Amino acid sequence: MKAHGLLSALLVAPDEDEQAPPRRSQRDWIVDGILFLLAAVVGALAVADEVGRGLEAPLLVFDMIGGAALCLALLWRRRWPLALGLASVPMQAFSSSAGVAGLIILFTVAAYRRWQLAALIGGLQLAMLPVFRSVQPDDNSLPRWAQFALVVLAMTAVVLSGMFVRGRRESRQERVRHAEAEQHLLVEQARHAERTRIAREMHDVLAHRISLLSLHAGALEFRPDAPPDEVARAAAVIRASAHQALDDLRMVIGILRDGADGEAPQPPQPTLAALPELLEESRAAGMRLHTDVRVADLATVPDSVGRHALRIVQEALTNARKHAAAAAVDVRIEGAPGDGLTIDIRNPAPVLAAGKSEIPGAGTGLVGLAERATLCGGYLEHGLDEAGDFHLRAWLPWPL
Numbered sequence: 001m002k003a004h005g006l007l008s009a010l011l012v013a014p015d016e017d018e019q020a021p022p023r024r025s026q027r028d029w030i031v032d033g034i035l036f037l038l039a040a041v042v043g044a045l046a047v048a049d050e051v052g053r054g055l056e057a058p059l060l061v062f063d064m065i066g067g068a069a070l071c072l073a074l075l076w077r078r079r080w081p082l083a084l085g086l087a088s089v090p091m092q093a094f095s096s097s098a099g100v101a102g103l104i105i106l107f108t109v110a111a112y113r114r115w116q117l118a119a120l121i122g123g124l125q126l127a128m129l130p131v132f133r134s135v136q137p138d139d140n141s142l143p144r145w146a147q148f149a150l151v152v153l154a155m156t157a158v159v160l161s162g163m164f165v166r167g168r169r170e171s172r173q174e175r176v177r178h179a180e181a182e183q184h185l186l187v188e189q190a191r192h193a194e195r196t197r198i199a200r201e202m203h204d205v206l207a208h209r210i211s212l213l214s215l216h217a218g219a220l221e222f223r224p225d226a227p228p229d230e231v232a233r234a235a236a237v238i239r240a241s242a243h244q245a246l247d248d249l250r251m252v253i254g255i256l257r258d259g260a261d262g263e264a265p266q267p268p269q270p271t272l273a274a275l276p277e278l279l280e281e282s283r284a285a286g287m288r289l290h291t292d293v294r295v296a297d298l299a300t301v302p303d304s305v306g307r308h309a310l311r312i313v314q315e316a317l318t319n320a321r322k323h324a325a326a327a328a329v330d331v332r333i334e335g336a337p338g339d340g341l342t343i344d345i346r347n348p349a350p351v352l353a354a355g356k357s358e359i360p361g362a363g364t365g366l367v368g369l370a371e372r373a374t375l376c377g378g379y380l381e382h383g384l385d386e387a388g389d390f391h392l393r394a395w396l397p398w399p400l
Contacts, residue, residue: 043067043097067097081108085121092128110162122155211321271306273299294334308372316345343394
């Protein structure tokens with residue numbers, strides 16, 4: 001196995017392309033130089049043997065010229081293996097010094113071309129053997145049939161070795177292509193997940209802010225005779241909500257821009273500790289909230305859980321403002337380390353069942369909430385209960 005691996009390393013560059021070989025590296029030049037010297041030395045020994053057995057001068061000259069030409073051709077075996085294989089065929093008819101070079105070229109054809117072409121070159125070279133025996137002195141060391149069998153065995157071994165190297169190279173290239181395809185798929189999945197995360201954040205944050213804007217603007221529209229202090233308070237809320245919406249949008253756009261160059265530090269996101277502020281904003285928008293928070297300290301909820309919990313409450317309140325603006329909303333949150341965090345939000349749903357909301361929605365809010373709950377190892381359920389109320393229940397893990 002070691003000898004076969006060494007021969008493969010000498011004869012074939014690992015990154016060779018069948019149709020358009022790249023520029024030869026320093027290693028390739030060294031390998032081709034070694035093969036040239038090997039073929040030249042063995043060819044010279046063959047010529048010396050022919051001289052010793054009395055080969056005539058004209059045949060000796062042709063033998064040396066053919067062997068030298070085929071040895072030099074080894075330097076271009078990577079680029080034109082099939083052409084050199086065809087050129088080696090007539091030289092096998094008269095040149096004993098071209099024998100090793102011919103085998104090396106045959107190996108190269110088998111390693112870089114289809115096996116049918118390698119079999120064709122091998123068959124043509126083998127067909128020249130009777131001609132070679134007719135013009136070269138016979139050494140009578142082996143019977144003709146034994147010489148023929150040895151040549152057939154050697155050429156078969158060369159072709160099979162070349163096919164093995166070709167198969168191994170193609171397998172390696174296939175693995176590389178497969179790995180690149182998997183890497184591309186992972187990158188696309190990561191990009192899709194990031195886009196989904198950003199879209200979810202934009203929906204949760206901007207929908208909450210814009211729904212507040214819509215409610216306060218609607219109040220001003222339907223109560224043009226409202227006292228100046230109420231108009232001022234509503235305008236202040238509209239201005240603050242618009243400013244916060246712009247800040248949130250600027251943050252998301254910044255994340256998208258930074259993501260083009262690589263990872264960027266994410267800005268801190270609000271956790272469940274911001275729940276009182278969220279509830280106060282909703283009350284200021286005119287929502288009737290009945291809250292029951294049975295968590296000793298909201299700040300003790302882990303950030304990884306608290307961020308999702310706050311977004312779930314925020315989206316549930318946004319949906320209530322959209323579809324049941326005049327209805328009271330019951331918010332119940334309880335939990336403890338080890339028991340998990342339970343979020344239970346309920347509101348009557350007459351508008352949901354009867355008609356359209358004045359505030360448009362994309363219909364992806366509840367899908368995003370379910371994704372949030374699943375991402376952190378929890379679950380979320382929603383729908384109309386037996387009393388006709390819209391009920392949302394989520395459970396998130398709260399580790400010890």
